[in-house]
Structures are given as structure tokens and as C-alpha cells.
Amino acid sequence: MAKSTITIDVELDEGRVPLNIQWKATESTAERPQQAKAMMVSLWDGADKAALRIDLWTQKMMVDEMADFYFQTFMGMADSFERSTHMEPLVNDIRQFAQSFYKKFQEQQMKDNKLEQ
Template identity: 70%
Template structure:
């Protein structure tokens, strides 16, 4: 069995993503789905390095980026838990994610009051 995930990125004249769409052969959704951002990490077992692609459109708002990072950090912790069963480290990762998000929200509130 084979599954294919396709990510299409339309770039503007400065090579900045204008539109991101993705589709998967195993998806129940018909057609491409829009996304404002994508993070893709691949592990190169030979070189023991992580390869990353991080893209976002100009439509991606700062608060959406913070939500995206918070949710990504939380799901990374869940994945690490399933892979390793290292509960203490998972708790640390989740606590960091919560702290990050709390600090972001506090900073946003300060900026709104100052503005």
C-alpha cells in the first residue's frame, strides 16, 4: 500500500508563498485543502540530521502563528510520548508549550493596551 501527500506552493515574484494547498491520497476530503502555513520535518538517518521546510503565507497572522506553534509543540510532545514513553520529558515539553503560549498572550495584551 502506498499513500501520497502533495503540497503545492504558489510563490509571488519575490518567492514568498502566496498560496499553500495540500492533498493526500488517504484523505476523505475531495480536492486540495488550503493552508496558511506548513512545517515539514524529515529525519536523515544516514547523516543523523533533521531536514526542515517551514513556509507561511503573508495571510498568516501573528496570533495564528503562535497558535500554530503551540499546537505543534503539544502534538510533538504527544508523538514523543507514543514513541518513547518518557512521561517526565513529555510533561516538560508540554509545560514549555503552555508557558510559551501564556507569555505570547501576555505580550499581546501589553501591546494592545499600549497601542
């Protein structure tokens, strides 16, 4: 049986806030650990029927990057749900939500920028 390992290293400051996130995988072609500003890991506990999550982001993660990250995560979730269920109407709902979320974020950013001027 084949086995793959993913390792995530998180460097924390004195307040236990992530300063640096690096990851590597045995199946990766990258020679060195890869940098990340944020991560979301979700695991399904079948016994408890519950999602277990780890959400971390570094101090360097900007608000606009976080919005991009969430948008791309929503779209990735839609793709995964499509591959696993073939339920197009629900997949389209997720994609529409992602687009609406991102549009509202951009509108809020424009409002905030006008207030700062």
C-alpha cells in the first residue's frame, strides 16, 4: 500500500499567533518546504459526524488576500462537490455564493477606501 505524508510547520510568536507557515508533501515535486500565509484544513470525523477544522493565517496576510483565499476556497469546494456528487444545481449555488461574496467584498473595499480619503 502506498503512503503519502503532508507536514505543516507553524512558527508562532510570543502570543501564539502564526508568524510563518511552511508545508511539504512526500508526493510534491518541490525540493523545499513551501511558504503559505494562510491555511484551512478540514477533516471529517465519521464517528461523530462532525467536521474538524484548523484555520490559521499569518500576521502578513492582508485583508484582500484573505478575500481572494476565501473566494478560491469556495470555488474549490464547488469543484470538489461536483466531482463527488454530480449535483449541478447545488454546485452552481456554491459558485454563485462565491461570486456574490467576492463582489460584496470588493464593494466594501471601495466604500472603505472612499472613507479613508
